[in-house]
Amino acid sequence: MAVSPDDAEHLAADVAAEFGATERTVMGLLRDLLTPGMSRPGWARARTAAGGLLRRALRRLIPGLRQRATAAAEQAVTQAYRIGDRAARMELEQHQLPAGPDDLTVTPTQRLARALVEDFEPVYARILRQPEDVYREVIARASEGVLEGQITRQRAAQRALDDFADRGITGFVDSRGRAWNLHSYVEMAVRTVCGRAAIQAHTDRLTAAGHTLVSVSAPGGSCPLCTPWEGKILALTGPAGKHDMRLPHASAPGRTVTVRVSGSLMEARAAGFQHPNCRHSVSLYLPGVSVLPTAPPDAQSYDSVQEQRRLERQVRRWKRREQTALDDEARTAARRRIRGYQADLRQLTRETGQRRKPQREQITYAH
Ligand SMILES: [Zn+2]
Incomplete structure (x- = not known):
């Protein structure tokens, strides 16, 4: 069984769901605090005065969220590492090859989980601040139409709330300068780290069992970034760049075969291969035995x-x-x-x- 960053998809969804639930609570808070007395003249003043309620409610959300998110992140990374290890073991088993030592080192997962939890800190800060800005903005935009009566006010408030619902809590920028909203930021952070943990475990297991080569799947309908690597052989360790290797045949003792290696896994990944959400997987390559995959003709475009x-x-x-x-x-x-x-x-x-x-x-x- 091969391993791809896509394997971490459901793990990321679990962690992001914690934040998603909080975001929905925030939207509900805004709606409930803005609705009362919308048809009455003193609405804007009364709602502005009620702003403190929102602030307190937001503050109460954070400790529980932090605790749940941290636990979920640690669990997700550990789980991802296990998925990668299991995938590699199954591949080895299929070829009746020994799996190597029972336990691989677990240090990398602790380090990865810590990094992930740190990625969440800016999220808590935004949850405390942005809904208050939105709240004030909704009141301001609704008040602009006050002279034309309640329908206009409600429409203006609705439009401002809709804008917020569309965007969600925003203000996150990744290392490549792309803007994300809360949910997509969290998901991407978890997917990236969990995908890395799964692939790391897969590599650790194959290396521990004495193997050095993997082949890249060809699922078809793929991302342009990964197409150059489809059906190619990559080295888990060793030099970068295309080169031929003369290796012992995996099942015929005494025979050797020439293997065309397209580069190292690390090199391919540095070039964008196995980006978050990538459906490309790598699996054990046995010289003389493994057949390289080709894209199916009916692949989804x-x-x-x-x-x-x-x-x-x-x-x-x-x-x-x-x-x-x-x-x-x-x-x-x-x-x-x-x-x-x-x-x-x-x-x-x-x-x-x-x-x-x-x-x-x-x-x-x-x-
Ligand atoms: Zn890809």
């Missing part, structure tokens, strides 16, 4: 996978809108959009044979 992701994003977007709806009209409209995009998804998956991924259509999923 990159475009239709991207189209599925786009529709899933829309379903999540309108589910968040449903949550921040201030009245029934807005709620019904959001539900209609959700059903529309779900119908598109049904049609797309029927036509392409792609698997529908229900968890990606949940509001708890990163957006």
Whole structure:
């Protein structure tokens, strides 16, 4: 069994769900604190005065979230390392090869988990600050239309809340300068670290059992970044760059075979191979025995996978809108959009044979 960063997907979803739940609580708090007395003249003043309630409620959310998120992160990294180790053991077993020592060192997982927990700190700071800004902004935007009456005020408040529901808690920038919202930032952090832990364990296990080569899968419909490595052989250790190696045949004693190595795994990864969410896996390569994979002719195209992701994003977007709806009209409209995009998804998956991924259509999923 091969291992890919995609194996960490469900682990990341578990951790991100903790933050997603808090974000939904925050949206509910905003809606509940903004709704009372919306048709009455003193609304803006009364709501501004109630701002302290929001601040206190936000502060109460953090300790529990921190505790749950830290525990979930540690568990996810340990689990990811186990998945990678198990994958490598299964491969070795398939070829009736010894698995090496019982226990691999667990130090890397502790270090990875610590780094991940530190990645969460800016998130807590944003949760404390941004909803207050949004709260004030909703009041300000709703007050601009006050002279035209309550409908306008409610519409303006709804629009400001919708903007927030669409974006979620924002303000995160990664090392490449890309902006993320809370949920996608957390998910990406967990996926990156867990994917690394799984691949590390896989490499550790194969190395401990005395193997040095892996081959890259060819799932097809792949990301352009990884295509150059598809069906190629990579070295777990040793020099970078393309080179030929003369190695003993894995099942015929006394014979040797020439293996074309395309580079080291480390080199490929530095070039973007096995980025977060990557579906490419590596598996043990045995000289003279392993057959290199080629992409299936009916592989899903990159475009239709991207189209599925786009529709899933829309379903999540309108589910968040449903949550921040201030009245029934807005709620019904959001539900209609959700059903529309779900119908598109049904049609797309029927036509392409792609698997529908229900968890990606949940509001708890990163957006
Ligand atoms: Zn990839």
